[in-house]
Amino acid sequence: MDTKYIFITGGVTSSLGKGIISASLGKLLQARGYKVTIQKFDPYINIDPGTLNPYEHGECYVTADGMETDLDLGHYERFTGIETTRNNSVTTGQIYLSVIERERRGDYLGKTIQVVPHITDEIKRRILLNASKQPLDFVITEIGGTIGDIEGQPFLEAIRQLKWEL
Numbered sequence: 001m002d003t004k005y006i007f008i009t010g011g012v013t014s015s016l017g018k019g020i021i022s023a024s025l026g027k028l029l030q031a032r033g034y035k036v037t038i039q040k041f042d043p044y045i046n047i048d049p050g051t052l053n054p055y056e057h058g059e060c061y062v063t064a065d066g067m068e069t070d071l072d073l074g075h076y077e078r079f080t081g082i083e084t085t086r087n088n089s090v091t092t093g094q095i096y097l098s099v100i101e102r103e104r105r106g107d108y109l110g111k112t113i114q115v116v117p118h119i120t121d122e123i124k125r126r127i128l129l130n131a132s133k134q135p136l137d138f139v140i141t142e143i144g145g146t147i148g149d150i151e152g153q154p155f156l157e158a159i160r161q162l163k164w165e166l
Helices: 018-031 072-080 092-105 115-133 150-165
Strands: 004-008 036-042 060-062 068-070 089-091 138-143
Touching: 004 018, 018 036, 018 072, 018 138, 036 068, 036 072, 036 115, 060 072, 068 072, 089 092, 092 115, 092 150, 115 138, 115 150, 138 150
Parallel strands: 004 138, 036 089, 036 138
Antiparallel strands: 060 068
């Protein structure tokens, strides 16, 4: 069976329980015998939530490899028993940093860097990363924030593109 990708997005209000829904869905799929991982993509421009105000964003969760991530990764681990790593947590800041570092190295051969295709290609690469490292039946990807936030648009565009590429 090819890896299937499930995307969890929210409505117009944040903190509605997308993380718990993602973790619960992962547990239900595991109960049916499927191999699953869950990842969180946060549209904020910070590299990680480690320096965010906990009263504004909530507490951090530290993965086994020391990455400060969103608290939802702790839910994923507790519900499913999956050990998460830095590959399970992606922010817009990480995406942009990676693309800018490649541009500085000359990887784009002087091309103008754009949201489409460069940023969306990096988002797609990160969505597919966990399944490239281990055999998985399902990859559940939670897109943080609200659906109307402009910061989330590149993630939705990358998902739209993946629909036609997979």
